[in-house]
Amino acid sequence: MFSEIKEAFEQGKPVIITDQKREFEADLVFPSEIMKKEIINFMIAEGKGVLCTVADEKELLNKGFFKMPGNGLDKHSTNFFVPIDYKLSDTGVTAIERCNTIKFLSEGHGPSMFSYPGHVALLGSKPFQERQGHTEASVELVKLLGYKKFATIIEILNKDGDSHDFDFAVDMSNKYGLPMVSIDEIYKEYIKNTKLVYKAAEAKLPTEFGEFKIIGFYNNIDEKEHFALTYGDLHDKPIPVRIHSECVTGDAFSSLKCDCGSQLKNAMKYISENGKGIIIYLRQEGRGIGITNKIKAYSLQDKGLDTVDANEVIGLPADNRDYAVASQILEELGVTDIELLSNNKDKENQLVNYGINVVNRKNIFGNVNEHNHNYLKTKFERFGHDLKNIL
Ligand SMILES: Nc1nc2c(ncn2[C@@H]2O[C@H](COP(=O)(O)OP(=O)(O)OP(=O)(O)O)[C@@H](O)[C@H]2O)c(=O)[nH]1
Ligand SMILES: [Mg+2]
Ligand SMILES: [Mg+2]
Ligand SMILES: [Zn+2]
Numbered sequence: 001m002f003s004e005i006k007e008a009f010e011q012g013k014p015v016i017i018t019d020q021k022r023e024f025e026a027d028l029v030f031p032s033e034i035m036k037k038e039i040i041n042f043m044i045a046e047g048k049g050v051l052c053t054v055a056d057e058k059e060l061l062n063k064g065f066f067k068m069p070g071n072g073l074d075k076h077s078t079n080f081f082v083p084i085d086y087k088l089s090d091t092g093v094t095a096i097e098r099c100n101t102i103k104f105l106s107e108g109h110g111p112s113m114f115s116y117p118g119h120v121a122l123l124g125s126k127p128f129q130e131r132q133g134h135t136e137a138s139v140e141l142v143k144l145l146g147y148k149k150f151a152t153i154i155e156i157l158n159k160d161g162d163s164h165d166f167d168f169a170v171d172m173s174n175k176y177g178l179p180m181v182s183i184d185e186i187y188k189e190y191i192k193n194t195k196l197v198y199k200a201a202e203a204k205l206p207t208e209f210g211e212f213k214i215i216g217f218y219n220n221i222d223e224k225e226h227f228a229l230t231y232g233d234l235h236d237k238p239i240p241v242r243i244h245s246e247c248v249t250g251d252a253f254s255s256l257k258c259d260c261g262s263q264l265k266n267a268m269k270y271i272s273e274n275g276k277g278i279i280i281y282l283r284q285e286g287r288g289i290g291i292t293n294k295i296k297a298y299s300l301q302d303k304g305l306d307t308v309d310a311n312e313v314i315g316l317p318a319d320n321r322d323y324a325v326a327s328q329i330l331e332e333l334g335v336t337d338i339e340l341l342s343n344n345k346d347k348e349n350q351l352v353n354y355g356i357n358v359v360n361r362k363n364i365f366g367n368v369n370e371h372n373h374n375y376l377k378t379k380f381e382r383f384g385h386d387l388k389n390i391l
Contacts, residue, residue, distance in 0.1 A: 002189065005179050006145045012039055016156070016173050016180045017137050018166065025155055026169035027134045028178070031142040032106035032150035040095040040102075040152075046172060049155030049163070050121050053084075053102045054139050056149055057124030063110040065122065078123065079135060085118030092119040106150035123153075128190050129221050137183040140190045192355045196220040197328035205229060209265075210272040212279075217332065221325050224283040228329055229268075232276035237337040238359035240277035242267035243326045243347060246285040249294075257298070258375055259366025267341050267364055277341075278333065280326050287311070288320030306378040319383065323347060327354035343386040365390050 005015050014030040028047045030039055032054075044051055057079060061067070066082040085092030086101045092115075101120045104113055125136045138151035158168040173180045197219040205214040212229040219226065244251075244267065250260030264279070271277030286294030289311060297310035308318040330338065337357045340348055341364040348361050368376060368390050380387040 001179070001181060001185070002145065005141070005181060008177075008179050009034065009142075009145065009147075012036060013176065013178055014039065014043055015141075016169050016178050017134055017141070017153075017183060017186070018169060018180055019134060019137075019183045021132075021184065024164045024166060025134070026166065026180075027138070027153045027155050029134075029138045029141065029151055029153045031145075031147040032102045032152050033148045035099050035102050035106075035152060037096045037099045040099045043152070043154045044095070046156070046176075047154035048157040048161070051098065051152065051154045052121040052123045052135075053105055053152045054123045054125050054135050054150065055105060056139065057126055059149075060122070060124050065111050066116070067124070078133075079126065081122040081124055082116050083118045083121045084114040084116060085120065087113055087115055089115075089118075102150075102152050106148055125149075127220070128187060128194075129196065132183055132187055134183065137186045141181070141186050144186070144189055144193060188353055191221075191324045191328070195328070195331075197325060197332050199332055207268065209268040212268075215333075217325075217329060219325055219328070221328075224325075226283055226325050226329065227281050228333065229279040229281070230333065231271050231278070232274075234276065234278070234333060234335055236276055238339045238357075239335050239337065240271055240274055240341055240362070241280065241330065241335070241338040242271070242278070242341040242364065243280045243282060243323065243351075245287065245321055246281065246283050248285060248291060256369050256371040257301075258372050259368070261366070263364060263366030266366065270341065270364065278330075278335065280329050282321075282323075282326055284321045287318070288322070289316045306382070307375055308378060308382045319346065321347075323350040324354060327351055327356050330356055345384055345386065361386075363389070 008015055009031055014028040016026050017029050018026045028043050060081055068080040068082060084101055086104045089097040098120050123135045125139045128136045128140050134153055138153045139149045142151045143149045155163055156169050157163055158165040197217050199215060200218045201216040203214055205212045212231050214229050216227045244264055247260035249255035250258045251264055254261060267279060285291050293316060296314050300310040300313055311318045337359050340358050340361045342361060343363050348358050352358055363386055376387050377391055379385040380391060
């Protein structure tokens with residue numbers, strides 16, 4: 001898909017970046033460094049939103065560009081700088097003048113080359129893992145494809161002048177042969193190509209199942225302290241790997257409402273019996289909603305809701321987990337080929353999408369009891385977990 005986008009850029013066609021999660025809006029996007037007058041004209045005519053040129057926020061601030069007053073207070077607000085024209089422009093509004101302004105900026109010129117306020121809106125992009133808007137997606141996309149980190153974007157309005165019309169964007173894509181890509185897809189590719197996790201500390205950890213090593217990591221993806229336990233030599237291929245999401249009730253307090261505690265122990269046992277392996281402990285409690293929300297969900301389950309509906313009734317996704325950190329932990333440990341110890345196909349799919357070679361997925365079960373039987377049945381029926389053999 002990314003090679004198709006590069007081809008479109010080379011032919012002077014913008015791409016459409018969609019956002020299925022945050023705002024449902026669609027923007028036309030083109031690399032600033034190869035901008036042409038005709039492309040600007042097309043983007044203004046067909047997009048109809050506000051034409052903005054995007055650059056890295058830090059770089060803009062370092063060079064001395066001016067932020068709009070009051071801007072940047074809310075992390076989700078549009079990060080406008082004072083709009084610009086290149087210095088020698090006449091009015092600054094024509095397609096050729098806006099094109100020149102955009103190209104000048106992408107050549108690295110500072111504020112002295114521009115006049116203010118001008119006719120090209122200027123946006124500062126944040127680090128992608130901090131904010132996943134069209135602003136960030138546009139510059140990361142062009143960077144991934146080998147262009148300088150400057151992009152030009154415009155929001156698509158439909159024939160009535162309304163935004164958030166996904167079908168209209170699809171029609172435009174078909175009419176002009178413009179590739180479509182979602183912010184999510186660009187983010188996945190970015191994570192695959194950007195190192196964001198580093199080993200921070202390492203020590204011995206003797207356990208009931210033998211001597212493991214425990215390794216802590218810094219990461220620039222979220223604020224959490226993820227860690228891993230490793231056992232034996234990790235040079236073999238594939239290495240057994242258990243990626244376990246935190247379940248403090250099951251893992252530490254012997255809860256019988258789920259299978260997490262016994263599943264974790266069985267994984268440690270399997271790894272020590274095989275003489276090698278890794279447990280990655282991800283701090284995404286309650287399938288990513290946190291312990292307090294999990295308790296809220298439990299109280300709805302006490303009233304008869306299943307584990308999926310309970311999350312949804314409190315307004316949260318049934319499963320909010322992401323395995324980007326796990327895939328980079330594996331990379332940091334030098335492991336690419338794994339035997340995934342899991343019954344969860346989404347875990348496997350996400351890891352594969354993040355570039356991990358899952359040679360095979362091996363089921364690993366916890367204990368079934370009268371308290372967790374329905375919970376496991378729901379996971380089988382509604383999430384498609386591979387649990388048929390134990391129910
Ligand atoms: N929201 C919510 N989370 C739960 C509930 N029961 C368990 N969990 C969480 O579910 C997650 C289970 O994680 P894992 O065992 O790594 O993953 P899995 O989806 O069971 O897949 P496997 O790899 O087959 O074990 C943990 O984060 C638990 O805290 C529940 O009823 N509601
Ligand atoms: Mg937006
Ligand atoms: Mg589990
Ligand atoms: Zn659990």
